[in-house]
Amino acid sequence: MGALPPVPAGAGTGSAALSWEAPGDWEEVPPSSNMRRAQYRVPGAAGDAECVVFYFGPGQGGDAMSNAYRWADMFTQPDGSSSREVLKTEPITVGDMAVLLIEVTGTYGGGRPMGGGGQAKLGQMLLGAVAEGSDANWFFKLTGPQETVEHQRGAFRAMMDSLKPGSGGD
Numbered sequence: 766m767g768a769l770p771p772v773p774a775g776a777g778t779g780s781a782a783l784s785w786e787a788p789g790d791w792e793e794v795p796p797s798s799n800m801r802r803a804q805y806r807v808p809g810a811a812g813d814a815e816c817v818v819f820y821f822g823p824g825q826g827g828d829a830m831s832n833a834y835r836w837a838d839m840f841t842q843p844d845g846s847s848s849r850e851v852l853k854t855e856p857i858t859v860g861d862m863a864v865l866l867i868e869v870t871g872t873y874g875g876g877r878p879m880g881g882g883g884q885a886k887l888g889q890m891l892l893g894a895v896a897e898g899s900d901a902n903w904f905f906k907l908t909g910p911q912e913t914v915e916h917q918r919g920a921f922r923a924m925m926d927s928l929k930p931g932s933g934g935d
Contacts, residue, residue, distance in 0.1 A: 783820075783896060783903050786927040788920035791816065807907060807917055814909020814917065826902050829865035829895035830854070836893055836906065840871035841885070859896070859928045866925065867893035870911055890914035892921045896928055 787793065791805040800819055807814040819826065826832070833854050840848035853868040873889035890911040896903045907914055907921050914921075 782931055783898055784929050784931065785924050787924060788917070791920070802903075807909065807913065809910060809913025809916055811910035811912035814907055814913045816905065816907040816921070819904040819906070820898070821901065823901045826904060829897075829902065832895055832902075832904060833865065833867045833893070836867060836891055837869045840869050840873050840889070840891070842871050857925070859926055860930070862928060862930065863897045864925055864928065865895045866922075867891070867895070873908060886910075888912075892918060894921075894925050896925070899930055 787803075787805060788807075791807050794804050794806050796802065796804045796817070800821070801817050802820045803818040805816040807816050827835075833852060834849060837848040837852040842848055842851065848869055848871050851869060851871065855866040857864050857866060868891065870888075870890045872885050872887050873891070874885040888911050889908065892907040892914055894905040896905070905921075905925065907917065
C-alpha cells in the first residue's frame with residue numbers, strides 16, 4: 766500500500782473538524798508525521814503508551830470495521846491464532862456522531878501494515894475509535910503496554926465521549 770497524500774491545508778478544520786478534551790495527564794507532543802492530527806504521550810507504570818489521531822480527508826482512510834481488522838492484524842496471539850478472534854468492537858453514539866470503539870491485545874509490531882517494521886512487543890494493547898466526522902472519518906489509536914492502556918481505559922473513553930463537531934482538536 767502506497768503512502769496516502771498529505772491532508773490538504775484546511776481539511777479537518779471548520780465544520781469538518783472535531784474537537785475533544787484530552788485527559789489531563791496526557792502530554793501533547795508534536796505529531797511525528799503529517800498524517801497525524803494530534804499525538805499524545807500517555808504515562809503509565811508499565812511504560813508509556815501513545816495516542817495518535819488521524820484524519821485523512823474525504824474518501825480516505827477506509828470504513829470503521831476495515832480499520833478495526835487492519836489494527837487487529839498488527840497484533841499476533843501467543844497460540845498463533847488470528848487477533849481478529851480477540852478483537853472487540855462496540856458501536857456508540859456521541860451526540861449525533863457514530864463512533865466504533867475498538868480493542869485488541871497481544872504482541873504488537875513486526876511487519877505492521879503502516880508505520881514500518883520494528884521490534885515486536887509482547888503484552889500490548891490497543892484501544893481505538895473511528896468517529897464519523899461530517900466529511901470523513903477520524904481515527905483515534907491508543908497503543909502501549911497492556912497494563913498502561915488498561916489503566917487509561919476510562920480516560921480514553923472520556924476523551925471519546927467529549928468529541929464534538931467543528932473547530933479542530935485540542
